[in-house]
Amino acid sequence: MINPVSHEEPLLRVDNLGKRYGTGCPWCDVDEAEDRHCVYCGSVWGCRHIDLEVFSGEILGIVGESGSGKTSLLRCLYFDELPTQGSARLYPYHEGTVNIFEASSQDRRAIRNRFMGMVYQNPLMGLRMAFSSSGNVAEKLIAANWFHVGSMQKRATDLLSVMEIPLSRIHDAPSTFSGGMQQRVQIARALANHPPLLLLDEITSGLDLSVQARVLDLIRRIQREWHIGMIVVSHDLGVIRLLTDRTVVMKDGKIVEQGLTDQILQDPQHAFTQMLVHSLL
Amino acid sequence: MKSPYNFAYLDEGSKKEVRRAVLKAVAIPGFQVPFGSRELPIGRGWGTGGLQLTLSLIGPTDRIKVIDQGDDDSVNAVSIRNLVVATAHIETTDMSDQATIIQSRHRIPDEPLRPGQILILQVPQPEPLRPVEPRERETRRMHAERDYSAVWLGLYEDIVRFGQITTGADYPAVVHHRYMIKPTPIPRWDLPKLHQAPFLTLFGAGRERKIYAIPPYTDVEPVAFEDYGFETEKFPVACGLCGSREAYLDEVLGAVGQDRTYQCSDTAYCRKRRDQMEKGNI
Numbered sequence: 001m002i003n004p005v006s007h008e009e010p011l012l013r014v015d016n017l018g019k020r021y022g023t024g025c026p027w028c029d030v031d032e033a034e035d036r037h038c039v040y041c042g043s044v045w046g047c048r049h050i051d052l053e054v055f056s057g058e059i060l061g062i063v064g065e066s067g068s069g070k071t072s073l074l075r076c077l078y079f080d081e082l083p084t085q086g087s088a089r090l091y092p093y094h095e096g097t098v099n100i101f102e103a104s105s106q107d108r109r110a111i112r113n114r115f116m117g118m119v120y121q122n123p124l125m126g127l128r129m130a131f132s133s134s135g136n137v138a139e140k141l142i143a144a145n146w147f148h149v150g151s152m153q154k155r156a157t158d159l160l161s162v163m164e165i166p167l168s169r170i171h172d173a174p175s176t177f178s179g180g181m182q183q184r185v186q187i188a189r190a191l192a193n194h195p196p197l198l199l200l201d202e203i204t205s206g207l208d209l210s211v212q213a214r215v216l217d218l219i220r221r222i223q224r225e226w227h228i229g230m231i232v233v234s235h236d237l238g239v240i241r242l243l244t245d246r247t248v249v250m251k252d253g254k255i256v257e258q259g260l261t262d263q264i265l266q267d268p269q270h271a272f273t274q275m276l277v278h279s280l281l
Numbered sequence: 282m283k284s285p286y287n288f289a290y291l292d293e294g295s296k297k298e299v300r301r302a303v304l305k306a307v308a309i310p311g312f313q314v315p316f317g318s319r320e321l322p323i324g325r326g327w328g329t330g331g332l333q334l335t336l337s338l339i340g341p342t343d344r345i346k347v348i349d350q351g352d353d354d355s356v357n358a359v360s361i362r363n364l365v366v367a368t369a370h371i372e373t374t375d376m377s378d379q380a381t382i383i384q385s386r387h388r389i390p391d392e393p394l395r396p397g398q399i400l401i402l403q404v405p406q407p408e409p410l411r412p413v414e415p416r417e418r419e420t421r422r423m424h425a426e427r428d429y430s431a432v433w434l435g436l437y438e439d440i441v442r443f444g445q446i447t448t449g450a451d452y453p454a455v456v457h458h459r460y461m462i463k464p465t466p467i468p469r470w471d472l473p474k475l476h477q478a479p480f481l482t483l484f485g486a487g488r489e490r491k492i493y494a495i496p497p498y499t500d501v502e503p504v505a506f507e508d509y510g511f512e513t514e515k516f517p518v519a520c521g522l523c524g525s526r527e528a529y530l531d532e533v534l535g536a537v538g539q540d541r542t543y544q545c546s547d548t549a550y551c552r553k554r555r556d557q558m559e560k561g562n563i
Contacts, residue, residue: 106426128434135438142430142437148507149440171441 009091010053011197011229017050017086019072036253046072047253057227061244069253070233074201078118079108090115092196113143117190121202123182129175133160133185140192159188180211198230204239216242241265249273289336290368295319299337306494311456313407318490328361328386329487331403335384344372346380351388351546375549389471391528391547396479402465404486409453409463429461440509453504456495470513470529475501520545523554
């Protein structure tokens with residue numbers, strides 16, 4: 001199942017991905033409907049008709065206003081939710097020939113543990129607050145069949161050091177940490193098995209500017225040194241400008257524009273993107 | 282005078298349901314089979330799961346032994362034994378080798394059991410994943426996918442914080458290389474007795490409405506890391522009464538508080554050894 005990442009093939013290819021919340025009805029599938037809410041059954045599309053590709057070593061930004069479907073998309077990719085339609089192919093999983101949403105639940109768990117890492121906006125969702133920070137990293141290693149305590153401790157210590165967590169605190173519970181430290185523990189946990197793809201959901205929300213800068217520096221350094229693909233979801237164009245190579249703009253659950261980040265920010269084509277760029281403080 | 286109760290208290294339909302659950306549990310070693318736990322004239326949490334198994338399995342020719350933490354004469358053991366005798370009129374015994382069914386709480390007899398015997402253990406909490414996952418639906422998924430990393434994590438945390446695994450009783454184990462179980466709060470000392478055991482072990486949780494089983498000659502492996510293996514308790518001395526060094530010992534504090542002695546937890550085993558000592562066989 002594990003294959004080296006090819007540089008020619010995209011690391012992740014998403015085709016026509018959609019997530020609907022609600023029971024659904026035949027009217028929900030009418031493509032031309034402008035409104036994402038179905039007036040007949042009350043269902044709502046979190047995201048719809050999402051096509052995107054991520055290459056190894058590349059950072060893809062997803063930007064949009066609150067409620068535009070960014071997190072729904074990421075949660076589908078990390079199997080927190082199952083999509084209503086569409087497919088995603090991850091190159092390390094059967095060389096990208098199999099739709100990961102059709103994988104067995106055991107395979108999905110293996111994909112989550114070995115090929116993907118996720119950093120949630122809310123650390124409560126990504127960390128076990130009652131366990132130590134090193135334990136949070138070790139859990140991912142155990143899931144990947146590490147059963148040597150010494151090796152796991154060394155790996156956890158190395159990762160948490162890279163994340164600038166003081167060595168004296170790696171056995172403390174994340175509940176005793178500041179928001180910035182919790183996010184860094186989440187990143188260490190996500191990177192535990194050296195996944196080829198990292199998903200980052202609004203990781204700087206709620207952090208002050210100096211802590212934001214440290215976390216962003218860390219992400220850039222990891223991407224440069226580890227050469228892994230990343231999807232960064234944010235509503236902050238500053239984060240997108242600083243981190244990403246390419247950017248996707250989402251509105252009402254759909255992609256309205258995508259391209260190189262500089263191009264998107266300097267010469268936005270879609271009216272919503274123009275409004276987004278010009279509404280910078 | 283005719284007994285006002287059905288044989289072995291439970292009605293035949295209830296017994297049949299419990300037996301059906303037992304058959305499924307034996308067929309899938311370590312899998313927790315839900316069953317309709319009945320009301321009994323003892324409180325939930327006092328051995329109703331084990332008692333329902335016992336009442337469903339005994340026949341007129343069976344001989345039962347009931348122990349509570351190794352003791353045949355504790356209040357709980359005596360009450361359960363009296364209930365079984367009052368409703369099934371079968372023989373009871375203190376000797377492990379003479380019993381066909383042994384119902385126990387928190388201990389496995391120190392005398393080796395033989396093929397054909399049934400050991401029934403009372404279970405307070407059957408779910409090894411419950412401390413880390415409160416949702417039943419989620420624990421079922423985790424069992425289905427063998428997602429036991431959270432249990433391993435608990436042991437890892439023990440080692441990181443205390444330098445060793447501190448779980449004394451109810452040490453998690455994997456049955457038949459598949460399902461993780463809680464072997465009830467038996468001490469670690471007893472856990473190796475379940476590995477490739479010649480007897481059938483049944484676990485009944487009345488309050489939680491679950492039955493699971495370890496069929497004879499089944500692998501039972503305690504959860505252990507490569508560099509921190511499973512260890513049983515070690516005792517510094519022999520039993521103060523029978524001199525055994527091969528039994529699980531209870532620590533007994535003297536009246537003064539300073540002096541402490543050790544004696545066998547399994548009272549029947551200890552008594553048998555002392556009888557043999559008197560006869561000069563040991």
